[in-house]
Ligand SMILES: Nc1nc2c(c(=O)[nH]1)N(C=O)[C@@H](CNc1ccc(C(=O)N[C@@H](CCC(=O)O)C(=O)O)cc1)CN2
Ligand SMILES: Nc1nc2c(ncn2[C@@H]2O[C@H](COP(=O)(O)OP(=O)(O)OP(=O)(O)O)[C@@H](O)[C@H]2O)c(=O)[nH]1
């Protein structure tokens with residue numbers, strides 16, 4: 001069996017760096033280079049790393065005896081100084097003494113393969129490492145704690161009970177009634193559908209709200225992007241048609257991650273480049289979760305404004321009536337017919353916070369930060385497959401033999417199990433861990 005080694009702290013300078021090993025030779029390798037030879041499991045030991053008669057670094061080290069470790073194998077952690085040379089040098093020595101370099105995510109993969117955590121929990125570890133907000137952190141911490149596994153186990157349990165009922169009916173067709181089974185199938189179906197709904201909210205937490213800023217040229221879209229990001233991100237000029245391409249920036253407003261997309265002003269034009277830009281603007285509006293339509297409040301509404309308001313008729317949106325400082329000439333009643341509006345003067349720094357609050361108020365009711373939900377496309381795909389099997393079972397139950405219904409239930413069971421990494425091919429498992437950091 002191999003003993004793997006890797007640096008677990010990020011590259012760069014830090015107070016302390018951690019180099020760790022997992023595998024049966026971990027302790028033996030440590031003893032060859034560590035000045036302390038009496039090593040008690042799970043106790044921190046102070047000493048020096050000596051290699052070729054030179055002190056390499058002054059460190060702390062800890063040995064963890066299997067199976068009560070992160071990987072369920074023997075492990076050693078060396079806490080050296082966090083200069084990258086120190087970490088690299090110590091790693092190099094471990095490799096010379098027989099360890100092999102760990103692959104990305106291999107420590108966590110071992111925890112999974114040795115049954116300490118399921119695949120979902122392993123994915124949550126990666127989620128925690130990549131988290132960009134506290135909400136995201138807490139969501140993954142819940143999954144790592146087993147909250148989602150528990151929910152899925154409960155669905156699996158319901159499916160198993162129904163499989164047993166099918167088998168009983170195969171042997172004793174007169175037992176119980178089919179309506180009752182149908183009801184239970186519907187309940188499982190509803191539960192699976194709610195996993196998909198929850199996933200949409202999770203996407204907001206993880207990827208943020210996609211917010212497109214659209215409007216005709218020169219109304220202040222890029223000025224708004226700059227105000228929201230607090231920097232000169234986009235070029236702002238008095239010339240209509242300044243922004244040609246979409247520009248993206250991410251902000252976090254009170255826990256809500258917002259991916260802002262500034263777009264080219266929409267108007268009828270024959271200019272080729274501008275026309276391409278406008279196509280992108282419309283596409284951005286279409287793809288967005290939320291749209292801010294900027295209007296120039298100092299002029300009456302124009303044909304282009306009406307066209308834009310029509311374009312986003314069915315989207316979640318707010319109208320930002322800008323340039324209030326120049327005097328309002330816009331017909332507020334007409335705008336109101338299309339939806340909620342906020343008046344601003346980006347120039348004078350007014351209205352921007354109100355806009356953010358309005359967006360948050362409109363969107364937050366959709367996000368329950370406390371729901372633990374499936375969180376990636378692998379899970380969505382498997383839940384969708386399971387749903388389709390349950391739908392088949394619902395259709396079949398009145399007209400088909402119970403053997404056929406049972407087949408669908410077993411398929412559904414398998415798909416849900418695969419979320420937890422059971423009955424999952426090596427290929428898929430490898431794909432999950434490939435995106436991990438080395439040393440995790
Ligand atoms: N120094 C250090 N910090 C770390 C880790 C680590 O491996 N080393 N972790 C990860 O990289 C994370 C913590 N996760 C861990 C999860 C389980 C076990 C573990 O040894 N579990 C055993 C014993 C549990 C116990 O003592 O109660 C077990 O489950 O049997 C260790 C770390 C974050 N911080
Ligand atoms: N008076 C006044 N001028 C503003 C306000 N907001 C933006 N402007 C000015 O309006 C002009 C256009 O602003 P931009 O932000 O470039 O407008 P845009 O919508 O991005 O324009 P395009 O990229 O051409 O579509 C600039 O000269 C800004 O300084 C405001 O609240 N009041």
Ligand SMILES: [Mg+2]
Pocket residue numbers: 221222223234235236242243263264265
């Ligand atoms: Mg612009």
